[in-house]
Amino acid sequence: MKAHTAYLTFNTPERCAIVNINSKVEAELAKSGIKEGLCLVNAMHITSSVFINDNESGLHQDFLEWVEKLAPYSRGGYKHNLTGEDNGDAHLKRTVMGREVVVAVTAGKLDFGPWERIFYGEFDGKRNKRVLVKIIGE
Numbered sequence: 001m002k003a004h005t006a007y008l009t010f011n012t013p014e015r016c017a018i019v020n021i022n023s024k025v026e027a028e029l030a031k032s033g034i035k036e037g038l039c040l041v042n043a044m045h046i047t048s049s050v051f052i053n054d055n056e057s058g059l060h061q062d063f064l065e066w067v068e069k070l071a072p073y074s075r076g077g078y079k080h081n082l083t084g085e086d087n088g089d090a091h092l093k094r095t096v097m098g099r100e101v102v103v104a105v106t107a108g109k110l111d112f113g114p115w116e117r118i119f120y121g122e123f124d125g126k127r128n129k130r131v132l133v134k135i136i137g138e
Contacts, residue, residue: 048129
């Protein structure tokens, strides 16, 4: 079995954003040479997310508005913020949106449904954060 590991870095200018990272993951799959296996993609920071959904900008805006309603930004509204941080909301948003995805690799391609793509969700941006891409197989 072969394995390929890569780290992608993201730094969004906005505090909250959704970024389509599908092409970056596909590029790593091509570099790996793996034709059959699994591809893990996970956010390595506890205030960002990786998830699969439709690549439609209205839906992305809906997600951002929805998680903001669930966990609104507030400098003092979370016990976590008593530690000196102001990102208690971002931790909750990440939990809702998810940490990672696993996609089957078939014939050297990510094996998706018709509209599925991989996204990076940022909830405490304006600084570098890493995403792990780990591909295993033959």
